[in-house]
Structure formats: C-alpha cells, structure tokens
Amino acid sequence: MRLPSILFIQEFKFLSLNIQFRDLFMHQEI
Structure with missing residues (x-):
C-alpha cells in the first residue's frame, strides 16, 4: 500500500x- 506514504x-x-510563510x-514584522 502506497497511499499512506503519499498522504x-x-x-x-x-x-x-x-x-516558510510563517518565516516570511x-x-x-521585524
């Protein structure tokens, strides 16, 4: 089964x- 891996x-x-967005x-803010 490969589905769990893909998930x-x-x-x-x-x-x-x-x-990444949080870092940006x-x-x-600074």
Missing part, C-alpha cells in the same frame, strides 16, 4: 510551506 508526503509539503511574515 504523509503531502502533509509534510503542506507543513513545510506553512513554516516574521521577517516582515
């Missing part, structure tokens, strides 16, 4: 994108 990768990508906002 995990999608979640990881989303999380990484979220962190933090830098903008």
